[in-house]
Amino acid sequence: MAVTIKDVANLAGVSPATVSRVINNSSLVKEETAEKVNEAIDKLNYQVNESARVLRTNCSSLIGVIGAGMDNPFLMKLLKGVETSAKNHNFNLIFGDSEGELEQEINYLDIFNQKRVDGLIIITASIYNNLLEEIKIKGIPTVFASGYVNDIEIPCISVNNTKAAEDIIDYLYDLGHRRFGIVRGTYSDLVTSGERIKGVKSSFQKHNIDFNSVPIYEGDFSFESGSLAVKKILSDKPDTSAIFCFDDKMAIGAIRGAEELGYKIPDELSIIGFDDIELSSYVKPALTTVRQSGYDMGYKAMEFLKRIIDGEDPGKLKEFLPHQLKIRESSGPPPA
Amino acid sequence: MAVTIKDVANLAGVSPATVSRVINNSSLVKEETAEKVNEAIDKLNYQVNESARVLRTNCSSLIGVIGAGMDNPFLMKLLKGVETSAKNHNFNLIFGDSEGELEQEINYLDIFNQKRVDGLIIITASIYNNLLEEIKIKGIPTVFASGYVNDIEIPCISVNNTKAAEDIIDYLYDLGHRRFGIVRGTYSDLVTSGERIKGVKSSFQKHNIDFNSVPIYEGDFSFESGSLAVKKILSDKPDTSAIFCFDDKMAIGAIRGAEELGYKIPDELSIIGFDDIELSSYVKPALTTVRQSGYDMGYKAMEFLKRIIDGEDPGKLKEFLPHQLKIRESSGPPPA
């Protein structure tokens, strides 16, 4: 059996209560006593039993994070940001990979609830539609990250995905492109992909392009799916001149897929991604994309969460982070 | 206050013990009673309080994982493998990113101990040297993954890093290369990088190459560091014809760095990586590398851990997973 507060108390010749006070840096303890206690702690190699503490205090210092895809570099950056801030506030992270499936999201929600997490950060988004209200998210302080949640009460932090997508199409249009293709995220990704589709639409509208004539394929944020999607688009409409992929990995896959079909990038086809993951500047041709900082987003999400846990009004906590078009080598004017 | 087992008991008109039995699928409960209880559970939206359960049973169903770098795709694959197996055994993961720093590893070790994790998977390796014995790893079932731990009692799972590195140098030598450069991992990465250095040495010895004449630089497993290292090597010894990087990200960075200096890959310089991350076949030129399956490794590590938790002798659990040289476009014969 592990050593408990009682053992320490015995060795130090004090009561368990006093030991507890020392552990928690209570100010009301004589220096001399504290020293004795600390010695005993060291000697016995005592470590607090978190479960007992959580049971008693009803405060787990755990933050549950639900996201989709551990091979998603952007998500991992975001997670790193969350972790950094969490560490500052003495929170620990527990991560559930939903793989974009609603069922798994609910599953993790239950598990996290059972562990009495102090807060929740949700980075995936299929949950939004069906649940949001009904689930026990109520009660648990929650911040959505990476997608904008329309509900006025739900705090969230993201870039303006709609505006960013619009910027991209505008940029391509100004370059002279008229025949577009889109590789979106999974259909279950309601928030992020949804917002971007809106942005695409609004740019199309501005420029009198018929949205319904534009091929849109679904990808799962993998290289493979990007490559596949682009091949479908190009076999469908070989004269497509610009393709917008909803993340960088798919865009990089798309570049390779298009090259396999014999297209020269960017001379015959422009390809644009989203996120600006580290890799994007190391790939060849270097990828044109929209930069958003996952790290900042995660960090800020955790800061928001901390404030909510401390009692701040969640409704106030909604923010767009800046985004930035990074023009590199994978985009250019359409072929003559 | 959250709803407890007592509330459920009251509503269902049974005792708390019975509710507990239902929750834990005890066979000794009448179907009819179970139904009543389950109804009450649903109606009250009851969720078990894990802390109380852990306190009582001394079994957290938590596995602590310590690794370095959430932007390391290989590590993330490994983690995914761990997670998959963990889920099968109803374990949850709690991950600590040590960033390769000993201090953080110890820190997480303490935290995990306080949470009374049922087991530990350690993927980072600076810990090995200084601690291993002294730390409270004792007591907690532990599996090391990705590096071979020499201690007979410590279960571990990895590829044979020594042999793999030797294979690579042998392959390059057979191609005709004589002037090598090495980009190793951080010096704190004692296990993995250490083993690979050994392999390099042993191939050199076989072929009468003086190990001390070969430039070895340290990288931190980032694109950037690979690019930097290769530039140093090439400015130092411009006639280097083959560079072995200890992971794929550094190798890809190295390719870009060498290209910036005007080298043609692979005609003037061969570059080889390690891991075979997904990206490596999508990069241009496609990367020659050694394939090891992070997913399998993680999965198996968790399977090992489960067996140890169930009482199996840890000493028996040591295994090398197969590795495989993947020859792609970034390597070839040296320039004439």
Added chain:
DNA sequence: TTGTAGGCGTTATCAA
């Protein structure tokens, strides 16, 4: 098949 009661290790209240 079900209920009663005690204890897991902490912390918080109250009294000393």
Added chain:
DNA sequence: TTGATAACGCCTACAA
């Protein structure tokens, strides 16, 4: 400044 005591929610003998 310290100690005694109860309580957090659950599980598990043991008894019924």
